[in-house]
Amino acid sequence: MIRLQGVTKVYDGSTVAIRDATTNIQKGEFVFLVGPSGSGKSTLIRLLMREEKPTEGELWVAGRNIADLPDWKVPYLRRSVGTVFQDFKLLPNKTVFQNVAFALEVIGRPRGMVAQQVPKVLKLVGLSSKSERLPRQLSGGEQQRVSIARAFVNRPLILLADEPTGNLDPATSVGIMRLLDRINRTGTTVVMATHDHAIVDAMRRRVMQLERGRIVRDESRGVYEGPAIVREASTPEVSPNGPASVEPNGYHGTEASVEQPEEPVAAPGDPDEG
Amino acid sequence: MRAEYVIGEAATNLRRNMLLVLGAILAVFVSLFMTYMALVVNEVGRNSAARWQEGITIIAWLDGADLADHTVITNEVGGWPEVKRAQYVGKAEAFQEFQDLFESNPALVREVDPNAMPASVRIELFDNETHQTVVTRLGGIGGVDDVDEASDAVEDTLEASRVLNTAGIVLGLALGISAVVMISNTVRMAIYARREEIGIMKLVGASNWFVRTPFLLEGLIEGLIGGGLAVLAGWFGYRWFISSLDLGVIETEVADSFLVSRGLVVLAFGAVAGAVGSLVGLRRHLQESR
Numbered sequence: 097m098i099r100l101q102g103v104t105k106v107y108d109g110s111t112v113a114i115r116d117a118t119t120n121i122q123k124g125e126f127v128f129l130v131g132p133s134g135s136g137k138s139t140l141i142r143l144l145m146r147e148e149k150p151t152e153g154e155l156w157v158a159g160r161n162i163a164d165l166p167d168w169k170v171p172y173l174r175r176s177v178g179t180v181f182q183d184f185k186l187l188p189n190k191t192v193f194q195n196v197a198f199a200l201e202v203i204g205r206p207r208g209m210v211a212q213q214v215p216k217v218l219k220l221v222g223l224s225s226k227s228e229r230l231p232r233q234l235s236g237g238e239q240q241r242v243s244i245a246r247a248f249v250n251r252p253l254i255l256l257a258d259e260p261t262g263n264l265d266p267a268t269s270v271g272i273m274r275l276l277d278r279i280n281r282t283g284t285t286v287v288m289a290t291h292d293h294a295i296v297d298a299m300r301r302r303v304m305q306l307e308r309g310r311i312v313r314d315e316s317r318g319v320y321e322g323p324a325i326v327r328e329a330s331t332p333e334v335s336p337n338g339p340a341s342v343e344p345n346g347y348h349g350t351e352a353s354v355e356q357p358e359e360p361v362a363a364p365g366d367p368d369e370g
Numbered sequence: 371m372r373a374e375y376v377i378g379e380a381a382t383n384l385r386r387n388m389l390l391v392l393g394a395i396l397a398v399f400v401s402l403f404m405t406y407m408a409l410v411v412n413e414v415g416r417n418s419a420a421r422w423q424e425g426i427t428i429i430a431w432l433d434g435a436d437l438a439d440h441t442v443i444t445n446e447v448g449g450w451p452e453v454k455r456a457q458y459v460g461k462a463e464a465f466q467e468f469q470d471l472f473e474s475n476p477a478l479v480r481e482v483d484p485n486a487m488p489a490s491v492r493i494e495l496f497d498n499e500t501h502q503t504v505v506t507r508l509g510g511i512g513g514v515d516d517v518d519e520a521s522d523a524v525e526d527t528l529e530a531s532r533v534l535n536t537a538g539i540v541l542g543l544a545l546g547i548s549a550v551v552m553i554s555n556t557v558r559m560a561i562y563a564r565r566e567e568i569g570i571m572k573l574v575g576a577s578n579w580f581v582r583t584p585f586l587l588e589g590l591i592e593g594l595i596g597g598g599l600a601v602l603a604g605w606f607g608y609r610w611f612i613s614s615l616d617l618g619v620i621e622t623e624v625a626d627s628f629l630v631s632r633g634l635v636v637l638a639f640g641a642v643a644g645a646v647g648s649l650v651g652l653r654r655h656l657q658e659s660r
Contacts, residue, residue, distance in 0.1 A: 145573075167578075174575030185570055202576035204372070246574065 097123040097285045103153035105139055113139040115309040126280045128296050129289040130320055131306035137289035141258045145177055146170050158253050175203055178247030178255045182262035184239045186231040192242050193227040199246045217249045221275055237268035248279055255279060257288040293320040379584035383560040390556040397552040398596025398643055401545030402636050406604035408538020409632045413624045428493040429518040430508050443513050444491050452500040457492040473625045546643060553589045553647025582652055589648025590641055597640020601633040
């Protein structure tokens with residue numbers, strides 16, 4: 097599904113963001129990209145969605161070497177790659193329904209298909225009852241659900257998520273991760289860049305660690321801190337909502353123990369509403 | 371749904387940046403108005419030159435209506451050694467010419483009696499140096515009422531209209547470029563105002579043309595409105611101002627058909643300026659990746 101062969105990305109001729117990365121991601125895998133700020137996680141995501149071109153190397157996504165992809169073909173690549181970001185990127189003057197429908201409308205899908213698919217995917221993310229709300233009337237977690245619905249409504253082969261829980265409190269993050277996990281179970285490959293130790297440690301999926309542009313660790317069912325690279329002061333970056341050591345409520349248990357993530361869990365102190 | 375979408379988006383863009391849009395329309399308007407007026411002035415010059423064309427430098431207006439007398443005079447003048455050609459223009463022909471010149475003013479044409487039009491002999495010389503001799507000699511012929519010559523004044527005026535014409539086109543061109551820049555700026559502002567939306571459109575895989583078309587239409591509309599205003603203003607400006615000027619030998623009437631056909635050309639230029647302007651504005655913002 098995704099294959100990197102000696103991929104290097106250099107900015108302005110000198111800043112190396114990705115250095116000679118080679119790896120393979122199979123269809124249906126769930127991969128965490130971890131590492132400190134500036135390690136190249138976001139650059140890798142941007143390369144995978146062809147927001148940037150690699151300086152060197154081959155980069156195969158959904159069957160195409162996108163290093164050579166001409167600009168005009170990028171829209172067609174994007175139709176098989178869904179993207180989710182830390183800041184949701186919702187249109188503030190469109191309702192939940194319209195935000196999701198927008199993704200289908202702008203690629204010319206017929207109205208009937210829009211009317212059919214949007215409610216389906218809103219049900220999947222648990223927002224059926226709020227489809228006529230505006231983004232500002234939703235909690236941060238709900239907004240991120242809308243953005244996931246938008247990324248998934250076109251049934252992409254790959255879902256790229258850049259710090260999708262970065263703006264959310266731990267409890268809300270758990271709900272988002274459940275949702276991404278469900279999407280992954282439909283066969284969608286998920287690649288998620290994150291700082292969130294708790295989530296990575298709880299999910300036990302493939303972990304790829306980046307360090308100054310290099311892939312320094314790649315293990316299946318991994319945790320955030322690899323055993324080989326444990327340094328006391330080297331992880332100053334902590335999830336923005338508090339110490340990374342906060343236990344996600346009940347996440348170590350079964351999925352059933354997670355309480356309804358649809359609720360705006362931390363409404364009073366939710367950093368998104370400030 | 372597609373056309374509906376494109377038109378809706380373009381309308382939103384136009385509404386959101388009203389002031390800039392007005393500026394762009396004004397720029398198109400001014401430049402195309404200049405161009406249109408230059409075309410009209412050029413036509414005025416061409417019309418006035420019509421009587422004096424093909425080397426004819428002297429017109430002898432004849433008394434009376436007797437064709438036989440006129441033929442005698444024409445033959446006599448035609449026989450002079452200085453004269454290359456003497457062409458008789460009868461009352462009927464003179465009226466026809468008058469009708470052509472004042473085509474756009476039927477009221478005037480109606481009021482003129484074809485018989486009141488004077489017959490004339492149009493004279494072409496071998497050598498314009500002999501001009502004065504011929505004019506003097508014509509004055510001595512019975513039956514010649516008056517003699518008009520392509521005086522320096524006529525030459526000067528024609529020359530002036532040529533200069534004015536060139537200046538108008540150069541100015542129109544310069545302003546046309548500024549119109550394109552203005553339109554590209556408004557489109558750029560419209561793109562800026564909607565950058566979030568465009569970013570998301572590109573994120574979910576909208577094709578480049580899907581993103582571009584509304585902005586292209588926006589520029590086109592601005593160009594067409596500016597061009598349309600220029601044609602209207604040019605038309606009324608001409609009717610109220612130039613056509614009422616009394617410039618003596620200079621004929622200021624221009625046919626409606628001319629005004630219409632050149633108006634369409636000007637309108638087409640507006641459309642092109644709009645399209646080019648928005649393409650320029652779109653170029654940088656829709657670049658994909660570095």
